[in-house]
Every structure is written in structure tokens, then in C-alpha cells.
Amino acid sequence: MADANRQVTRQPRGDATRQSILEAAEKVFADLGYAAARLEDVAQVVGIRRPSIVYYFPGKQQLYDQVDADIFASMHEFVLKRVEGVDDPMARLLALLDAWLDFLVGRPTAARIIQRLIADPAPRGDNPVRFSESALHDIEAVIAMGVSAGTFRPVSAMHILNGVAAGALFYVCNAGQLGDARAYDPANPAELERFRALVHKLAEAAVIS
């Protein structure tokens, strides 16, 4: 009975620690980048010692992989909820872009990690889309839907990704990078709605003949 109790209490405690490690790691990788981040930095944020991390994640690469996997899985899930049942291609494209914008505004550490991934081939050198494939597929699917319905011009989904969708990453990451006089809060509702209105305008211009 004592053993059973210990089992029950240890399991959730273990999961909570694992979750704390992942959250701390996301912040450390966002702030420092993969190369400069150390497991010690993550341990310090969590308030545990390095060996406790290694108990859950054998090394930095595995921890980073798990952070990346979680970011893209969470983003994809967030998108699915927003686009579910939205059948009109334009409405679905806007719902996808809105979902990405809202997800990244709500989780700026994810935005900065994705921003780094795009500059940095190293940690994903073998397969750069190992985790991001779901996001790329999400935008390809809606563009293909609109093109085949004749609603969209025959545009490249990757051009729409680079030219339109990428703006959400910059909007979040640049908030403090443009100097004091131009600093803004990306989560400020008025600021966010102005940027969203621009993104909608751009998306329509990009795909409508």
C-alpha cells in the first residue's frame, strides 16, 4: 500500500518535473539558441541539478528535439481546432494564418525557436522538416484546396509561407529588437488586431486572381 502510494505520487511528480524541464528548456533555447544553451542553464531555471535533467533527457540534442516536437505538435493541434469545419478556402487560409499568429503571440519562445531554426541548419541538418512538416503540410493543403476550387490563383504554397505567413514570426520576434522608440507589445489587443488586419489583406492579395 505504501509502495502503491509512492508509485501514484511519484508518477505525477515525475511528469510535472519533466514538464517543468521542457518549459525551462524552451525558454533557454529561445534566449540563447541551441549552440550556447547548456543543460546547466535549464537546470538552474527549473531549480534542480543537471543529473535530474539527464534522468529524463539523455542529452541536449534529445531535450531540444522534444522541445521542437512539442512546439510543432501544439501548433498543429491549435490550427486543427481553428480550421475544423471551415470549408471555404479563403476563410480556411485566414483561419490558419490567424491560428499561427495567435499561437506565436501566446508562445513567443516558440516563435524565437522557429526563427532560429530557419537561420540555422545545424541541429536539423539531417532532416530540417522532421518536426515542421505538419505546419508545411497545413498551408500546402489549404492552398491546394483553393487552387483546385478555382478560388485561388495557382500560387506556390512556399511563396505564401515566406511572403505572408512568416510575418507572424517577425511580428512577435521583432517587438523588442527595433529600438526603444519602436518597441511594441505584440500581445496588445489593438496592436495585434491592426497586424491581423494587415495579414488578412496580404493573404487576399496573394491568392485571389
Next chain:
Amino acid sequence: MADANRQVTRQPRGDATRQSILEAAEKVFADLGYAAARLEDVAQVVGIRRPSIVYYFPGKQQLYDQVDADIFASMHEFVLKRVEGVDDPMARLLALLDAWLDFLVGRPTAARIIQRLIADPAPRGDNPVRFSESALHDIEAVIAMGVSAGTFRPVSAMHILNGVAAGALFYVCNAGQLGDARAYDPANPAELERFRALVHKLAEAAVIS
């Protein structure tokens, strides 16, 4: 005479070495990021030893500063040539966006360093716009011109930067990051002209009432 000759031959040789170090450093910083890059990596690319770099640049931060300064100064100069005498605000905005796109396509190492700067507050923590100010001012000036002429809606120059101009960075940096099936050559003339046409369409949609 021998001394004078040595002076003459040493000076250009010195400048050529300095230039080689800067070019190598730009590549190393683009590939690895500031944190992971080492002066030894730069020395290896140039084919000299570390102390020869320290003769020109006392440390990594100074070398990185010089690379950044050169990127933004070169980009600004490139822009000035393109926008000179272009007085119509829309034409001037498109000339600016074209200049940035062409500059970054021609110098992808610069694109990746700027991409990293946006994610990474650390190396410019004290003043993130120390070198990028000229670029920010370039877009602010043309937006202000168009708004005051009544040609443009009253838009935020920073929203145009994040929503429209940033696409050029993604177009260049993402070329090899989207998986083998989606890889493209950003310098391929047909690919580049398709992306440029999209950027023009987005710019018009963004600023015209």
C-alpha cells in the same frame, strides 16, 4: 626604397587579409551563430592562424560588430543607388523592397545573420538597432513620404517591415530548410521573379487605400 616598397606591398596585403577575415567571419557567423562561432573557425576558413585575426580584431565581439556594420552599411548603400531619383512613393517603396530582396539573394550569409539577430537579443542587447537603424529609417522614410502625399493609408512602417519586407529574409533563408521536395534556388531568375511579383502585390495591398 626597400622600406617604401615593403610599405606599399604590405598595406594592400594587410587590407586583403582584413577583407578575407571579414568574409570568412560572415560565413562562420551565418552558419554557426554568434555563440557557437570561434575565432579558430574563422582562421581556418581564411587559412591563417588565430593570432593573425587578433592582430586585426581584438576579439569575437569586435569581429562580429564589424561584420554587422558592413552588412547594414552595404545594404543601405545598395538601397540608396536603387531609390535615387525615384520620387513616386509607390515606385520608391517597390524599389526599396526590390533592393533588399536582391541584396539578400546575392548575399545569403547576410540574410542568415539578420535572421539570427531578430531571434537573438544577446549580442546587441545594449542597442539592438546600432547597425540596423539605417534599414529601419529607409522604410520609415518611404512610408512617411507616401502617407504625407496621401498615396498611402496611414500604416505602421514597422508592420510593413514585419508583414511585407521580412518575406525576403525568409525567401532566402528557407531555401534549404523546407525539406528536399520543397528545396529551391532563391537566385534562380524565374523563381526570384515569381517571388518579386508576389512582394509587389503584397506591398500594394498593404499601403494603398
